[in-house]
Amino acid sequence: MNKYMWLLGMGLQKALAYRVNYAVTILAAVFPIILQWALWRSIYGYTQADTLYGMSYAEMLSYVVLAALMAQALRTGFEYDMAEDIKSGGLNRFIVQPLSYFGYRLSVFVGTNLGYFVATLGVMAIALWVAIRYWSLSIDIVDIALFLLSAVGAFFLQFMLFYLLSLTAFWLHEVWALFESTRVIGLVLSGGVVPLSVFGESLQYWLSLLPFQYLIYFPIQTLTGAISFEQVISGLLIQLVWIVVMMLLIAAIWRRGSRSYLALGG
């Protein structure tokens, strides 16, 4: 068995050991969903509009619920470990052993999050069933397949994004504020709170130039059939391009960072 596959298995074992922790985070996600539900119900009720920002009440409700769950599926946490490795010399181990740090982080991330990801997709399936049954959302089976594809892309894009962010620890001494603000801003810009159409067309154009919307907005749009098949295909391609661009950036920054890396302590 390849060493990276073995590490993936170790990550999965770790995730299984923390399954109660996972259940708690899913339950915690219910609270903002209830908040959103109450908010949109009163907005639609007050304005008496059939559609707002091009979406009906049922579509809006489905979107925010699915987006909140998608945000859960994409959660990370390795960025703090990485910053610690860089700051306190934990990286030394990887430099002197025949093990790539990127490969190590990616395998452990995939291993740890695979369980969460699949479980969250399961919860999303339930939400979807509720949406179809009670909020009269219509879903095509092809869209579900395309969504799964875009969700896998989002999973890797999220990893690249936070890996890239963690590399700033080579130059910055305190990264906590940077991580947290990126997480919050990223959540909004990726459409994890409200659909991006709420921001208006010009802002939406600028957002389309950033990678964030390919994390949540694009996969959920794909799932609910809000965009055409051609748009989905081009979206998937752009998502792939972003992943490759991030990987190239990571490689370049890693080279520079590890050159200036001060192996502290010991």
Place this chain on the structure above:
Amino acid sequence: MNVIEVEGLCKTFKFYRKPQGLSASLKNLWQRQVEYKEAVKDISFNIEKGQVVAFLGANGAGKTTTMKMLSGILHPTGGKIEVLGHTPSEREEQFKKRFSILMGQKHQLWPDLPAIDSFTLCQRIYEIPTPLFKQRLARLSEVLCVSHLLDIQVRRLSLGERMKMELIAALLHGPELLFLDEPTIGLDFLSQRAVMRFLQQLVREDNITILLTSHNMADISALCERVLVIQNGQLVFDDDITHLQNSLGGFRRIHIESESPLHSDYLGRYGKVINNDIHRAELEVDGGIANRVLQQLLNDIMVKDVRVSTPPLEDSLERLYTRRGQVV
């Protein structure tokens, strides 16, 4: 055959200075004092296969920095390094499989897992075939007497046991070259000796090359044949361990016990009085005149007992460490 070849090695660190106080902190926000420290200055040496070499120096002299450059962790600012035919800073997989570095204060074992799990990870990382892995693990854990501790969480082991486990992890892939940075730090006397005996056996049986830093002179005189001393980033001594004392003047210590009182004024004529409590004194004299001084003393005083010794290694080192930038 040379395992390590170092020529004109230099390393300069950039750092910032911050004076005490809040106002200085605020000032540092837009204007920082940049300073440079030459941690290693123009070092050259070679180490042959099978040699055990001690790398000595005071804290901050540049030992660890040099070792990190030899293992590829740090990029040198200047000079050339060749280790096992590779340039360490290129960090090639083939190179990494042939050496090991063990730092007394840095651990590679996962504290939450039993050691055996970390060893299995090592097996994966270094792609060690299972039969070979099992054979090596059995041998190492038996020699170090830790066979019964393999499946206990590492955090529950004593410091000495943990260090032995770290040694096993460093040796599982059969490295030809071993960098040890203070391997016995924090260990009790018994564990220190166990580790040293084990390393001696390893050198004898497997003909591996070891570069070792330590502040423990017992480690060094037990294991090493050659000593490199680094002082303020410069190599000030590189020779056989026995020459270390001779090259620094070859001092001898004369211990005298006498019936009559001993006067420091009198003894001071021959050399440095290390201590004197009237009936018992210790005198340090130049090696060349030790015989003459001894005869003179036997003539002058009612000597009850006399003994001549070489000063401890620490003393020679102290002389080296406090001598500034002067090459022996």
